[in-house]
Amino acid sequence: MQKFDVLIVGAGMVGLTLALALRKTSQLKIAMVDTQAVTQLDDNIDVRVSAINVASKNIFSNLGVWPAIESNRAQDYQHMHVWDKAGLGKLDFSAQHSDIFPTEDNLGWIIENKVIRHALWQQAERDEGIHFFTDNKLASISHGDSEVFATFEQTENSPMTTPIISKLVVGADGANSWVRKQMNMEMIFKDYDHHAIVGTVECPQGHKNTAWQVFLPSGPLAFLPLQSAANNNSAVDLCSIVYSTAPDDAARLLALEPVEFAKELTAASDGKLGDIKLISERFSYPLTMRLAQDFVKQRVVLIGDAAHTIHPLAGQGVNLGLLDAAALAQTLTAKLDEHDENYTDFVNATDLKAFSRWRKTEATEMIAAMAGIKQAFEPQQSPIKLLRGLGMNLINNFTPVKNKLIAQALGIKADLPELAYQKDNL
Template identity: 40%
Template sequence: MTQHNETDLVIVGAGMVGLTLAALLAESGLRIRILESRDFDPQSALEGEQSQREMGYDPRVSALTVASQQVLTVAGAWSRIEQMRFMPYRAMDVWDGEGSGQIRFDCTELHEPCLGHIVENRVTQAALLHRVLSQANCELSVGVKLEALSEPDTDAVRTLTLSTGETIPARCVVAADGALSNTRRLAGIGMWEWDYGHHAIVTTVTTEQPNQATCWQRFTEDGPLAFLPLPDAHLSSIVWSTSPDHAKALMELDDTEFCLALERAFEGRLGAVKHTDQRFVFPLRQRHAKQYVKAGFAAIGDAAHTIHPLAGQGVNLGLMDAAALAETIMEGLAAGVAWNSEYHLRRFQRSRQSENLQMAATMEGFKRLFNTRAPVSILLRNTGMSLMNRLSPVKNHIVLQAMGLSGNLPRLARRPVRD
């Protein structure tokens, strides 16, 4: 068994959230090591725009808010994303499939260039990898699993035992390894969780009519169906949340039958659905860690919380976690205090836990509101949507919060004040 010198920060998980944290701390002077259980060639993820196009579109995309764009800009990744592939969306149309209620958000009403950006997860990860791997104080190890995590010593240092037999003393370990986080489990942090009763189907589809740089979402009787615009005007990424039985039936359809079913569910808003890429399906569960931090430990992103994808906020919440934790660590370093102590890390927990719980409750409320088939509830929600669509101040307040232009944001996520 080989023991390495003490590392300041070990981030378990080289997804978007873990890499964002590493990128934000790249110039902090900390010795950072990132562990990724997937065995992939990091160099292949750094290929340019031409290579991205040759690979086709990643079925996993994120609707990144203006606040997330700002975090990625500070992290040194956004300019790289702009060199590859992304799609600004200018409007969002939401309507109730069981009534006439609808609401439209448009960037022109806010005097903004767009409401956000649809970016493939693979593109965001490549941009962050490019930033992290160029830093002398950051090291990435792939195909490596965390086997054991010690309790903290008096200085909150923990020892990690890896699948390679190596042991690493670290002043702080960050779990960024997803919803089924082994790191969180090894740290002894429990979860509150429950099943949404939905499975989500994701894929890329070609439509007869252009996507109009608009995010479309229809609330069906089984769950929300979203079309997210891609840079190719006739392509959209879809997220179809529905009951497990319906999802199973949809996955068993051939491509032609699936396109017809999708077109009907979407009420033909973009004409015929002419083609679908390979489909993927996954169950949806809400999870929330009972605590985010311990001495020498923090959990961020899906390792700390997962919510329903109906508003596309999951990755954005994770990026806000990364920004808040980076700020907390840097404040501790600047003040010369024990930045890895549970006492200090609780600042991060206080800043993010209430925000994440509030978003989770909001998504649960929306899901319950649109799941009911009671005629009175259907009438009330349709009336409410139509009324809100006419009340511009209320509507704009909601969309500004969704964009990350208002509310309680980490400092690194706040857009610079315009002159």
């Protein structure tokens, strides 16, 4: 039997961030279970990317992993350009035009998921208090009054893994969370009736360090700026696309030849990035809103996509998850410095309920905001489209409202976990 303070199921970006955050301010002993090996970095750009905002960058900086992330194809952007294909409305955001965060020149960064996970994993491997279990999946979890007991599946080709006892189990194992299902934690579901198509494209006119998003009658299409691979001799800028559209339309687009697909992207973007060229495979996945009715059940906590998933049109999903990790670490370690190093009763039901309310409130607000934006850009009659365009243009020229929207994009809001602030403010 192996004993740990916290068992984290899922060593993705969110789970690894939690492990490092717990170790930053405590001596808690952490077990991490994940059979998906970390992807080694090479010159091939992954189509799976995340838009990292300033709050998340602060978390990575305070955990000491930002230099490793930034040095591996992290593309900063200072501008956002949003426009309505069916109307006249547009919005332009710039970090330099905001007083929200005067010490930050960027609105955010577009980074491959494998780059982030690799940096976090490498940092965690160097920490003697974090132990990885990568040979076998978990078979069961059961809990008593003060501990949780976890067993592993055993196969002929894998070594025997001794069961684990821990004070707390954290499900950071994604949208189809095994932990959530084991604990019968109820979820609210809503099908967005959209599939997202992702891929990598060349943009001959350059991305101009700008995140581009056009609202089409079929759904939003985003061009997220990427840093070219080290072995790419071309001077042409690259972008990651996220194209959300109805399932039938997504199937049609996936069936197109690459050249024809690229022509549709060029037309959809009004040629603002030049004649687009597809340089990767295309992948599609259905979009579903998920929200756990409670993020905590007994000695089990859900964070990240295990607790909530939202529409990707604002690129905030992973940022929500990283804040979950920072908030849970803060909740669990807040009282440890009041006791000696042998203090183990850090799992407090009242504190965990407060954590659940804290994070569920923000997730609910974000889900509502995404639903409102999506509905606002559904196909409408001409008078509605005109009003929508006028509203966008009014916001574009009204600084107080724009600053609030920029603050949302930066991730700057009330009640952030301490790790999400700049290091000088800690």
